[in-house]
Amino acid sequence: HEQQEKEQLEALLAMRRAHMQRDKRSKDVQDEMRRVKDQIEAFGEQEKEALASMVLMKRDMEAAQQSCEEKAELAQRLRAQQRERHAAEEEAIAELQGVLGELDEQEERIRAGKERVATLRQGMEDRLKLAQEQEQECQALERIVGNPEQLQKAAELRGRLEGLHAEKQRQEEQLRGGKALLEQATLDIAEAQREHKSTLERLQEAQVEREREAERAAEAQ
Numbered sequence: 280h281e282q283q284e285k286e287q288l289e290a291l292l293a294m295r296r297a298h299m300q301r302d303k304r305s306k307d308v309q310d311e312m313r314r315v316k317d318q319i320e321a322f323g324e325q326e327k328e329a330l331a332s333m334v335l336m337k338r339d340m341e342a343a344q345q346s347c348e349e350k351a352e353l354a355q356r357l358r359a360q361q362r363e364r365h366a367a368e369e370e371a372i373a374e375l376q377g378v379l380g381e382l383d384e385q386e387e388r389i390r391a392g393k394e395r396v397a398t399l400r401q402g403m404e405d406r407l408k409l410a411q412e413q414e415q416e417c418q419a420l421e422r423i424v425g426n427p428e429q430l431q432k433a434a435e436l437r438g439r440l441e442g443l444h445a446e447k448q449r450q451e452e453q454l455r456g457g458k459a460l461l462e463q464a465t466l467d468i469a470e471a472q473r474e475h476k477s478t479l480e481r482l483q484e485a486q487v488e489r490e491r492e493a494e495r496a497a498e499a500q
Contacts, residue, residue, distance in 0.1 A: 385475040392468040410450040
């Protein structure tokens, strides 16, 4: 009977050890499964992080590419603006040279006109002086011709008097012509001065417009 109980006890102990071993193996299997699961989850997180990093990197690359394209477009616009400004400056310089040429021409016309006026005025003064002298001589001759005591001398001087009257008439006609020329020269000077003033105003307006264009170009940059 004792032998039977001992065998039963050993059998129970063996069963218990076997059960404990199964429990241990089951726990080891579960631990391994949890470890594998954790690894899978960790790997999944790493994949997610890597994917997120790739997405961010792609966005950064796209942003960098867009920035490069924008900078390239900006550089093209600046080069185009620079070409336009250069062309505008060349055009303005050509226009300025033309305006300066007009100013020189107008100033030369004014100078020549003033010289002509001075010459005409001097000529008129000389002719007027000569006419006055001839008038005095005519008056003296007329007094001689009108004096009965000077009949012989009057006959000699009558031809001289007629010549002086003709010369006086010619001088008066020259004075009238000189006066007309003087008036026309004065009008020419006034016209040249008006053109000169208008050209200067155009030059000032062009300068103001170039300054405004330079300000707009600076603001655009």
